[in-house]
Amino acid sequence: MKRAFDVVVAAVALVVLSPVLAVVALLVRLRLGSPVLFRQERAGLDGMSFVLTKLRTMTDERGPDGELLPDEDRLPPFGAFLRSTSLDELPELVHVLRGEMSLVGPRPLPTKYLPRYSARQARRHEVRPGITGWAQVNGRNAAGWAERLEMDVWYVENRSLLLDLKILWRTLRVVVSREGVAEDGSATMTEFLGTDE
Numbered sequence: 001m002k003r004a005f006d007v008v009v010a011a012v013a014l015v016v017l018s019p020v021l022a023v024v025a026l027l028v029r030l031r032l033g034s035p036v037l038f039r040q041e042r043a044g045l046d047g048m049s050f051v052l053t054k055l056r057t058m059t060d061e062r063g064p065d066g067e068l069l070p071d072e073d074r075l076p077p078f079g080a081f082l083r084s085t086s087l088d089e090l091p092e093l094v095h096v097l098r099g100e101m102s103l104v105g106p107r108p109l110p111t112k113y114l115p116r117y118s119a120r121q122a123r124r125h126e127v128r129p130g131i132t133g134w135a136q137v138n139g140r141n142a143a144g145w146a147e148r149l150e151m152d153v154w155y156v157e158n159r160s161l162l163l164d165l166k167i168l169w170r171t172l173r174v175v176v177s178r179e180g181v182a183e184d185g186s187a188t189m190t191e192f193l194g195t196d197e
């Protein structure tokens with residue numbers, strides 16, 4: 001039932017939002033340059049990797065040493081706007097259609113985090129990752145890693161279609177209010193280094 005719901009909603013959303021996606025992609029090209037899309041290997045169901053695709057939000061500015069500048073120096077106002085409104089996430093609807101993601105589930109995180117999870121935290125991979133999730137409507141990225149991962153596991157243990165509908169509804173409110181886009185004192189999400197149980 002969940003998979004059928006995901007496919008129908010994602011297909012309809014892609015059709016309805018395709019003009020918005022096209023305009024935003026053009027603006028990304030004009031304001032941030034190429035490539036328009038950001039790709040990164042992420043862990044999906046059962047920890048299997050897939051290449052996540054989002055709209056680009058940061059520049060590739062580098063310091064004199066050739067290294068990329070800190071995130072806060074590479075995130076222009078336009079990129080911050082895309083993140084706060086979740087417009088950068090629109091391409092992920094394609095991942096839902098392909099079965100790599102769900103509309104609702106724990107957010108897909110980099111594969112390099114896999115060995116850093118506790119046994120309990122690793123349970124987040126018992127379901128497909130989602131475009132939105134329980135953690136995203138309860139603090140978004142403002143919550144700390146331990147709290148966020150615990151919310152992911154709570155979702156795994158309590159998942160249902162009714163809960164998914166509740167999360168989707170609350171997601172609209174969070175996106176409109178732009179709550180919890182980043183952790184306090186950080187322009188983006190800090191790296192997960194592991195937590196003690």
